[in-house]
Amino acid sequence: MKRHxxxxxxxxxxxxxxLDIRTIRSDPDGVLTRLRRRDPTIDLAPLxxxxxxxxxxxxxxxxxxxxxxxxxxxxxxxxxxxxxxxxDALLAELREVAAQRKGAEERLAQVEQKLDAxxxxxxxxxxxSVPTGTKEEKVILRSFGEPPAFxxxxxxxxxxxxxxxxxxxxxxxKVAGARFPMYTGEGARLEFTLIHWMLELHAREHGYRxxxxxxxxxxxxFLVSGQLPKFGDELYRCPEDDLYLNPTxxxxxxNLHRDExxxxxxxxxxxxAYTPCFRREAGSYGEEQRGLIRVHQFNKVxxxxxxxxxxxxxxxxxxxxxxxxxxxxxxxxxxVALLTAQDLAQQSAKTIDLEVWLPAQGRYYEVSSCSNCExxxxxxxxxxxxxxxxxxxxxxxxxxxxxxxxxxxFAAILxxxxxxxxxxxxxPVLAERLxxxxxx
RNA sequence: GGAGGGAUGUCCGAAUGGUAAGGAGCCGGUCUCGAAAACCGGUACGGCCUCACGGCCUUCGGGGUUCGAAUCCCCGUCCCUCCGCCA
Numbered sequence: 096m097k098r099h100x101x102x103x104x105x106x107x108x109x110x111x112x113x114l115d116i117r118t119i120r121s122d123p124d125g126v127l128t129r130l131r132r133r134d135p136t137i138d139l140a141p142l143x144x145x146x147x148x149x150x151x152x153x154x155x156x157x158x159x160x161x162x163x164x165x166x167x168x169x170x171x172x173x174x175x176x177x178x179x180x181x182x183d184a185l186l187a188e189l190r191e192v193a194a195q196r197k198g199a200e201e202r203l204a205q206v207e208q209k210l211d212a213x214x215x216x217x218x219x220x221x222x223x224s225v226p227t228g229t230k231e232e233k234v235i236l237r238s239f240g241e242p243p244a245f246x247x248x249x250x251x252x253x254x255x256x257x258x259x260x261x262x263x264x265x266x267x268x269k270v271a272g273a274r275f276p277m278y279t280g281e282g283a284r285l286e287f288t289l290i291h292w293m294l295e296l297h298a299r300e301h302g303y304r305x306x307x308x309x310x311x312x313x314x315x316x317f318l319v320s321g322q323l324p325k326f327g328d329e330l331y332r333c334p335e336d337d338l339y340l341n342p343t344x345x346x347x348x349x350n351l352h353r354d355e356x357x358x359x360x361x362x363x364x365x366x367x368a369y370t371p372c373f374r375r376e377a378g379s380y381g382e383e384q385r386g387l388i389r390v391h392q393f394n395k396v397x398x399x400x401x402x403x404x405x406x407x408x409x410x411x412x413x414x415x416x417x418x419x420x421x422x423x424x425x426x427x428x429x430x431v432a433l434l435t436a437q438d439l440a441q442q443s444a445k446t447i448d449l450e451v452w453l454p455a456q457g458r459y460y461e462v463s464s465c466s467n468c469e470x471x472x473x474x475x476x477x478x479x480x481x482x483x484x485x486x487x488x489x490x491x492x493x494x495x496x497x498x499x500x501x502x503x504x505f506a507a508i509l510x511x512x513x514x515x516x517x518x519x520x521x522x523p524v525l526a527e528r529l530x531x532x533x534x535x
Numbered sequence: 536g537g538a539g540g541g542a543u544g545u546c547c548g549a550a551u552g553g554u555a556a557g558g559a560g561c562c563g564g565u566c567u568c569g570a571a572a573a574c575c576g577g578u579a580c581g582g583c584c585u586c587a588c589g590g591c592c593u594u595c596g597g598g599g600u601u602c603g604a605a606u607c608c609c610c611g612u613c614c615c616u617c618c619g620c621c622a
Contacts, residue, residue, distance in 0.1 A: 153584060157591045164554075164591090165604040182602095189602035356580080479581095490582075509541045 114217055115474070116146060129220045131225050132436040142213040145206055152203040159196040163189060189474035215324055219471040221436040222445040227273045228435035233448075238430035239423060242452050247515045248395050251453035252506035253386035256282060258517055259534050261509075263389075274376070274390045276502060282535055283509075285521075286394065288528050289501050293396040293421055294369050297498055301417045303367035303398060308347040310370055311338040315449075319353060319476035320346035321442030321468075331373045340373040343493040344397035349472045352401060357480040363402035363410060367498065370395060386506060388453075388460060400494040403480065404470070406447075407492035415447050416465040418498040425522045427507050428452040430459055444469045450500070452506040462503045465496030509534075 117125050123139055130137045144204040166189045173182040228236055245377045254261035261282025267275045297303040314337055317323040322330065322342065329342040341347060348366050357364070391495050398417060402410045415431065422429045434446040443466035450459035470490035473479070479488035514521045519534040526532045 150584065153591085157584070163602070168554070170602055174553090186602050193602065426615065 101289075112372055112506060113221075114214070114220065114471075119143070120146060126220065130218070132225075133218055133221050133439055137217070141441070142210065142217075145210040145213060149203065149206045151416040152199060152206060155510050156196060156199045156203055159192055159199060159288055163192050163196060164194065165397075166175070175317045179402055182470075212324075214474075215318070218439070218441045219444045219468060220468070221439060222469075224408075225439070225445050226433065226435045228437060230435070230438040232435050233438060234433040234434050234435070236431045237446070238428070240426065240428035241420070242428050243454060243511050245454065245513075245515075249510060250513055250517060251386060251455040252453070252509040255509045255513055255517060255519060256386075261285065261514070261534065264339045264386075267468065272391075274384065275392050276387060276390050281360065281529075282505075284503060285525065285534070286501060287337060288525060290369055290394055290506065291394060292524065292528060293498060293501075294367060296424075297367040297398060297417060298394070298419065301365075301367075301420075306351075306366050306368040306369055308341075308370060310341045311336075312341060312347055317346055319472060320349050321440070321472060321475070322346055325441065329374050331375060341370050342374050342496075343372050343495075344368040344395065345368040345399060348397065348399035348477075348495070349476060349493055350378065352478050352491075353476040355478060356427065356492065357401065357478070359403065359483040361479050362408070362480055362491065363400050365401075366399045368397045368399070370397065372500075386413070386508060387502040388456075388503055395499055395500045396498050398465075398496045398498040400482075401478070401491045402494065404489070405466050407494060410492075410494055411445065411447070411465060413467045413497045414494055415449070418496050420464060421449060421499050421504075424450060424524050425504075425508065427511055427522075429462070432452075440464075440466065442466070442468045442471045444471070451503065452502075453507055454513075460503050462507070463497040464498045466494065468493045468495070528533065 106186055110395045114126065119142070123143055125255065127137065129137050130139075165184060170182055170185055170189070173179075173185065204488060217262055226232070242251065253262065253264070259282075261278065261281045263279045267277035270277070284334070292324050294305060298305045314323060317327075317330070317339060330342055333339070340479045342475060347370070349366055351366070352364070371392055376389055376391060387393070398414055399413060400407075400410050419429075419431070429449055432448045434448060438482050446464055446466040448465070449463040450460050451462045454458055472493045473490040476490050478493070480491050481488050507520065508525075509519050512522065521529065521532055
């Protein structure tokens, strides 16, 4: 089958297999059991029926095509020998074969389209090390530092920021709308400094290749990342151009090597990107609407790995460590959580979150989400590598993690380092770069 | 935004309606103490269906004409040249 071009195109194209259809076919019960850990409503029966129908139709189409190929050569031969009557008889027969083939191909295309829709909608299979459970039942793996002990009521980062002239949410609302941030004065300097410092650290100390990608991306890119077709509601869209605003650089970085065959010697490939991220955040509410916790636009430094199946879970631990370095050097209290099966994003097989403490809220908020997507995205994007020992190309494993998202980080820096008189004592790594120790 | 040109394998590159030349590279072999050179053979990446034998697809993507399309027609993507616009 062909395998090129945007997967939304119709016709006899190679289906996107987020899960290997052959695996599903050979062990449907095993796959179903594992998928239901994440979503008990998943049903594979329609998919399996379509798969069988497809293979039957495919056999018929191929047989007709074979007869046509043979016949066509014969036509040429008869014509060369001047056997006109025989040639005309054969032509009549082949016209019939061609018509039958066309009909069978149309039915096949319909079946394949339905099969694609089923496959695209399926989420990744949770890894065995992922606990069964709901969102609330995540497992805390470890924590770093202690919540700062204040002998005064902790102020909200928004109150601190507005008093210190670091943020101007009112004017931001005038310019764009509610829940878009505007960093001002020392606040803008702090934000720039954080982004640059994180990018430099990952590039120079952890060996990542820096990328400054486009902020708009096309539909295919989001189909590959797993955002589409199911989660398009979160995306800002430019309908005239069929482009979408970047919600996370993961979506862009996974498409860097779409439709490529990499060399095993080049793996792992590690990229660090800075992008603004845009999210419509349709369903959020309450306390989260104030300040920087949940906004339509935020800055993020993203880490991304292309690696082999053999080492991808070791890479995940390393990735988490790289993200943690940022929080440790800032001296922020945080904890590390292992998400349960029901809390995983569509594309993820295993996710570890870093959650930073926000004293005014009295709770932890996610500042990094590190996932191993195994070959889910690689299948959708047709991203493979040639094994060093030769043989057929295999799908890579892809990993992504924030390192880190700054708006919540910004909030945590203010809230955890606030003083009784409403000032903020900067962590040394930032004080050094900003040229001042206190925001006042 | 307008006009024109282009896309063939790992690379270069031919084929203008009859089922993808040729060369380089790569792999294997002969020769050699060994290597190079030379010579001989293989080589369309890759994929789908099949227990297998084998069949089928793959000339940027999609559609059309035809018994038959790299080749003809339509739509799209990307690249190049020029014009316009612009930080």
